[in-house]
Amino acid sequence: MKIATHNVEFLFEEGIHLHSGKQWEYSKEFVEERISHFSKLFTEINADILLLQEVASASVIERIIAQTGIDYSYFFANPDQNGVGNAVLYKQKDAICESIPAMTSLPVFIEGDTDVIGPRIWSRRDFVHMEMVWNGKKLHVVGVHIKANFLMPEKDVVGEAHPMKTQITAADGLIRSEVFRFSQAKKLRELIDTFFMADPDVLVIVGGDYNAEENYAVYRIIQGVINDAPDTLIEAGTKIEQEKRFSSLSTTLGRKRLLDHILISKNLEQYLSNVQILNENISSTKNVAPTPTLIGSDHAPVIIELN
Numbered sequence: 446m447k448i449a450t451h452n453v454e455f456l457f458e459e460g461i462h463l464h465s466g467k468q469w470e471y472s473k474e475f476v477e478e479r480i481s482h483f484s485k486l487f488t489e490i491n492a493d494i495l496l497l498q499e500v501a502s503a504s505v506i507e508r509i510i511a512q513t514g515i516d517y518s519y520f521f522a523n524p525d526q527n528g529v530g531n532a533v534l535y536k537q538k539d540a541i542c543e544s545i546p547a548m549t550s551l552p553v554f555i556e557g558d559t560d561v562i563g564p565r566i567w568s569r570r571d572f573v574h575m576e577m578v579w580n581g582k583k584l585h586v587v588g589v590h591i592k593a594n595f596l597m598p599e600k601d602v603v604g605e606a607h608p609m610k611t612q613i614t615a616a617d618g619l620i621r622s623e624v625f626r627f628s629q630a631k632k633l634r635e636l637i638d639t640f641f642m643a644d645p646d647v648l649v650i651v652g653g654d655y656n657a658e659e660n661y662a663v664y665r666i667i668q669g670v671i672n673d674a675p676d677t678l679i680e681a682g683t684k685i686e687q688e689k690r691f692s693s694l695s696t697t698l699g700r701k702r703l704l705d706h707i708l709i710s711k712n713l714e715q716y717l718s719n720v721q722i723l724n725e726n727i728s729s730t731k732n733v734a735p736t737p738t739l740i741g742s743d744h745a746p747v748i749i750e751l752n
Contacts, residue, residue, distance in 0.1 A: 446579060446751045448586065449492040450652035450705055452744035453483060455529060455737070458502040463527050467734035478740050480505060484512035486741075487534070490723075490748060491515065495534040496573065496588035498654045506532065522571035522588070530570045531588045531653070540577040545587075547572050549632035551624065566628050574636070579751075580716075582648050585640045589653035591629050591663055597621035626656070630666040637667075641676040649710040651678060654744060656704055668708055678708035681749045684720045692722055692745040694729040705747050719750040 455464050459473045487495060487509065495517075500506060503521065510517045517534040520542035524530030533542065547570060550563035573588035596618030598606040609615045633651065640647045657664040659680060669677030682690055682703060691701035709717065724745035732739050 446494070447490070447492045447748060448494045448496070448650055448652060448707065448751070449490050449746050449748040450496040450498075450588065450654075450707060451486075451746040452498040452590070452654040452705060452742055454499055454732070454739060454742035454744065456483075456497075456500045456502060456505055458505050462501065464501075464529060465734075469732075469737055470735050471737065475737065475740075476505065480508050480512065482740050484509045486746070488513045488515065490746060492534075492748065493536045494575065494586055496586070496652045497532045497534065498588070498590040499529055500532040501527070501529045506534070510534065520573060520575070522573045523568075525570045531573045531590055533573045533575055533586075533588050535575065537577050540575050542576075543574045545572040545574045545632075545636060547589075547632055548628045549635055551628055551631070562624060563628060566625055569625075569629075572633065572636070579648060582646065583644060584648040584650070587633070587636065587649075587651045587653075589629075589633060589651060589655065589667075591654065591656045592622070592626050593656045594619070594622050594626060597625060626663050627666065630663045633667050634669070637669075637678070638676065645675065646712060647710070648713055649678065650707060650713070651709075652705075652707040652747070654704060655706050658702055658704065659706075664706070675711065677711070679711055679714055681707045681709055681717060681720050682722065682747065684717070685722060689722065689724070691724055692727070692747060693743060694727060705744055707747055707749050709749070713751060716751040717749060718752040719748075721748045722746070723748070 457471045459471055459476045461468055461470050506519055519534045522531045522544035546568040548566050548568045550560040570590055575586040577584050598609050598618055600606050609618045640649055655664055690703050692705040693702045695702050722745050727745045728743050730739050
């Protein structure tokens, strides 16, 4: 079985769309080029389960699937306010898919205290959860996209953002961002815990754009902080040589980064036969509003094979 994950960089239909706080114009020609690109890529990957991030159009996905010629079903989790969300393409027709809200309450310092922050955080893009049977065991596959760590401004009661022009307002913006990300990561860990509580021998795969490297707290929360615990997940990408372990080129940091991950339960490691990151032709080009020009994505697909 082959599982892959890919952030497809805001996959919109033709028209004017809002994302990242800006308006973007997707021309018919640009959209057709992207459909051709991703249909070719997905055909080459030929995954049994393909987790996608930043999908914003069912019609585009349907046209991509048609061009691949692969008998894929697909499922969209609940998107954000601009229609952008997580999706999965899959071959196994009896798989059960659901949308999981991506936020939870935050921990308190003293028992009995009220969580005053969590209720103010909204679920930005739901996780995809797929349940199926593989090798006679229940398998849970979760597709995720953790929010990037850009600054989040304070807003007034009508939703207008306050400017961040001082060190402390910028620091507050970074704290808000990390709180948001921690809530997403904790929710994902809660979900993983429910799988293991129901069945200690369950098979688990969590793939997607974590927007976090392996030393980030967000990543460690999802993976499991207690390393020797049976429900701690394993990074599939460690089987790739260190110099090839990257899925994104950071123009601001000036280095290669592994932000896209596939974590697996320990009982799946024995079946892991191959891991790839298709980063040979990854672009460092960033789109500039209002006209996107990047046909593919600035993230590389990550692929694992289980035998």
